[in-house]
Amino acid sequence: TLRALIFDVDGTLAETEELHRRAFNDTFAVEGLAWDWDRDGYRELLKTTGGKERMLAFAAREGIDFSTEEAARLHKIKTARYATLVDRGGLELRPGIAELIDKARAHGLKLAVATTTSPQNVDQLCHSCWGRAATEVFDTIAAGDQVAQKKPAPDVYQLALQQLGLPAEDTIAFEDTANGVRSARAAGIRVVVTPSMYSGAEDFTGADWILPTLARANWTADLASLLPAA
Ligand code: XBP
Structure with missing residues (x-):
């Protein structure tokens, strides 16, 4: 039985990735680092998940001496900058998300x-897009x-399952x-992919459904029948 969407x-x-990229570049500029991540370079860098890890991977690749402490320090500045950029507004939920979340709730599913x-960034996004705290939109946050x-x-994903019970x-x-997709599948979870601006060319092998958009004609029916082909 379907009981939760993650x-x-x-x-x-x-x-959000263009705002993350700007927050990184603004941080490098105020810190006097001659690092500037353009879109093509960032697509490659996104293969390393996590902002601290991404900066460390970049420095390692470029042969730059850069410690985990320095990564953590810069990342705090980047997170504050990201919050300011999100606060300015303009971030929108992707098509279908608001409706899917509403319909899932109406069906008694957990979210x-x-x-x-970070949890701060999730909260920032929820305030900006829903006008509500993350804990009011979602039951659990891993x-x-x-x-x-x-x-x-x-x-x-294993932590999310634990939190959901x-x-x-x-x-x-x-x-x-x-x-x-690999993360969810490795936790044994079925996964719907909607490719995004930066991920469009990736290999989604293992995904159970690949949808160009989450804007659906009838989410209620899709949830009831577990997303058959569009
Ligand atoms: C997103 C990420 C994050 C963001 C930056 O991955 O990889 O690292 O780019 O966020 P996912 P932080 O969509 O799989 O969660 O700088 O806060 O790490």
Whole structure:
């Protein structure tokens, strides 16, 4: 029986990665680092999930001496900058998300988050897009540093299942990236993918459904019959 939907945040609920990229670049600029991540470079960098991990992977690739302490320090500045950018408004839920969440609630399904980003960022997005705190939109939130290994490891989805108190079979995950699909599948969870701005060309092998958009004619019927072909 389907009892809960588990959502990825960045790229799935909203196209947030351009704001993350700007927050990184603004941070590098105020810190006097000559790092500037353009879109093509960022697409590659996104294969490393987690902002701290992404900066460390970039530095390692470029042969730059950069410590985990420095990554953590810069990441705090980046998170504050991201909050300011989200606060300015303009971030929108992807098509179909608001309706899906409403219909799922109306059906008595639980709603959860399994994300690589921080709880603060999830809350910021919920305030900006729903005008409500994350804990009012979602029943449980499994996030970034609460687990040992970020996506594509299954850890964050396993934590979400624990928080929900449900077996994997009773849930469906919503993702936008290959790393997200691998993470959900590794936790035994069926997964719907809606490719996003940065992930469109990725290989979604393992996904149970690939949908170009979550804007559906009838979410109520889809949930009842577990998403047959459009
Ligand atoms: C999103 C990420 C995050 C964001 C930046 O992955 O990889 O790292 O790009 O967020 P997912 P932080 O959509 O799988 O959650 O800087 O807060 O890590």
